[in-house]
Amino acid sequence: MWPYSKVIAHRGGGTLSPENTLAAMQCGLDYGFAAVEFDVMLSKDGIPVLMHDPEFGRTIRGTGSVANSTVDELVKMDAGAWFSDQFIGEKVPTYEEVVRFCRAHGIWMNVEIKPAPGFEEETGRVVAEMTAAMFADVSVTDLSHLPLFSSFEFPALMAAKQAAPHIPRGFLIDEITPDWRAQLQALGASALHTNHRHLTPSLAKEIKDAGLGLFCYTVNTPERAAEILSWGVDAFCTDRLDLIPADF
DSSP, X not given: OOOSOSEEEETTTGXXXXXXXXXXXXXXXXXXXXXXXXXXXXXXXXOEEEOSOSBSSSSSOSXXXXXTSOHHHHTTSBXXXXXXXXXXXXXXXXXXXXXXXXXXXTOEEEEEEOOOTTOHHXXXXXXXXXXXXXTTTSOTTOGGGSOEEEESOHHHHHHHHHHOTTSOEEEEEXXXXXXXXXXXXXXXXXXXXXXXXXXXXXXXXXXXXXXXXEEEEOOOXXXXXXXXXXXXXXXXXXXXXXXXXXXX
C-alpha cells in the first residue's frame, strides 16, 4: 500500500532551483507538486538542517563540513549562489523551517535521513524525535499526513524506528540485494526505495507481492516513468518538474 503521491519533487525543485532550500520547496509548489523529497543532516550542535553533501564545495562554496559547523554558522551560508545569480543569498534552512513551510502549504514530505559519516544513529534519533514532536497533532493512522523517513543507512533508520515507531520508514537500496526482505522486516519498513536503473519487472513484482510500497529515484523522462509504473512501481521522484507533471 502506498498512501502518498505518485510523483515527488526531488530535493524540492529538482533541476529548476537550488536543492534542499526553501526556494526549492516553493518551486515544487509553483509547479503543482504537493509532495517533496529532501535530505536532512545534523549540524555540529545536533540541529537538523537540509543538506545532501557532508562536505562543502558543491552547494556551499568553500571548505568545511556540516558536522563541523554550528547551526548558526550554517543558516548564514549561501546555498543558492552555486545554482544561479537569481538565488544568491538563499540560505541553508533548518529542518524545522522546512516542515513548517510544507505543512502550511499541504506538502507531503519524504524525509531522507542523510547522516554525516559516524553520526548515523544520532541523526536518525534526533530527526525522528523532532518529527514526532512536530507531528504530534496528526493521528498515527493518518499516513497521508505523516512524513515518510528514508535512508541508505540501516542504523539511522533503526534509530528512527526506536525513537518514533509510528512514523513510516522506507529503506533505500541502490542495487537490491538478496537480503532485502530481512532488512525491511528488521526495520519494520513499509516501502523499498531503489534506483530505477537497477530495477527489473520481476524484482518489482516480488516487492509488490510482499505487500510493500515500491519507490524509485530519480526518473527524469516521461517514457521511463510510464515504463516503471507499468511494472507496479508506486511512486518516483524526479528532477524534471518541467517534463513530468505532478499528475502524471
